[in-house]
């Protein structure tokens with residue numbers, strides 16, 4: 402079996418750490434793993450397959466001999482360093498938003514458009530986490546009947562904002578338990594006991610950039626420039642895993658029974674939908690899992706061809722690290 406030299410850029414971050422775990426778990430054919438981060442992390446050693454690997458500082462010379470570079474250090478780092486990786490003949494799989502809407506860059510969810518991987522010119526983009534989780538559920542329905550319109554409200558966990566987001570929620574909980582004042586440094590407001598209907602920056606059209614990612618990325622990945630998406634993205638005081646309340650309108654009617662059947666056959670998706678037994682997906686349950694989960698499947702009472710459901714997925718895994726490693730698997 403051919404082995405590949407792999408680099409993780411942002412190896413000490415929430416997503417980068419998970420990438421390392423997933424490469425090991427899925428036994429990805431790694432010859433040599435390079436862990437890259439900022440100068441702050443040089444000297445850290447992280448475990449991989451029974452060994453420890455020293456974290457190196459990311460520079461433009463980091464990519465000699467690297468076959469696959471998994472980037473997860475934010476858009477500005479991707480813009481600055483991905484060209485150097487491509488120049489060194491690595492294929493970049495980029496988790497940031499830097500190249501997602503570039504016409505020359507495939508944007509891939511392996512359960513939805515795996516064939517697009519082949520179209521790459523050195524860079525493949527990993528979609529936004531909330532979009533990935535939604536599309537894993539929309540795809541099997543879309544293949545049965547085109548979806549005309551999606552109304553989605555997200556309930557996005559603190560870890561969606563990286564290690565700093567997780568730390569802030571945890572420290573607010575500890576301060577509350579100790580009876581101390583609650584500090585707000587990273588999110589716009591206190592997240593503990595609160596909801597913040599604001600993720601990423603507001604655009605001129607009054608939507609946030611996170612919301613517009615859901616609109617534009619969905620169209621690109623589904624290959625349907627006319628699909629209508631109406632999103633509201635909300636940060637919630639959950640540590641990990643994003644949830645989404647989704648309403649769709651389809652061209653042909655899809656009954657809840659049919660939807661359940663289509664969902665249950667779809668890759669990467671499990672149905673948990675038994676209201677009588679209080680069974681429905683929840684973020685605590687989805688944490689650490691590879692699959693996304695769908696439940697609360699019911700007819701939209703206000704629209705003939707409408708359907709409502711609730712989807713939950715671990716956004717660090719399927720929404721980021723796992724999706725990137727699955728793309729790498731498609732590639733090799």
Ligand SMILES: NC(=O)c1ccc[n+]([C@@H]2O[C@H](COP(=O)([O-])OP(=O)(O)OC[C@H]3O[C@@H](n4cnc5c(N)ncnc54)[C@H](OP(=O)(O)O)[C@@H]3O)[C@@H](O)[C@H]2O)c1
Pocket residue numbers: 410411412413414415416417437438439440441442459473474475476478496497498529530560561562563564565716717720721
């Ligand atoms: N968290 C999620 O759920 C999620 C989901 C999908 C996509 N993403 C995307 O994935 C990327 C990383 O997110 P994250 O949540 O993992 O963030 P994070 O926990 O804040 O980690 C950021 C990583 O980037 C590294 N980094 C920062 N500045 C750097 C520099 N100047 N040079 C080299 N490395 C640098 C950090 O290294 P140091 O430790 O040395 O600072 C760290 O390894 C972002 O583009 C984010 O939008 C995140």
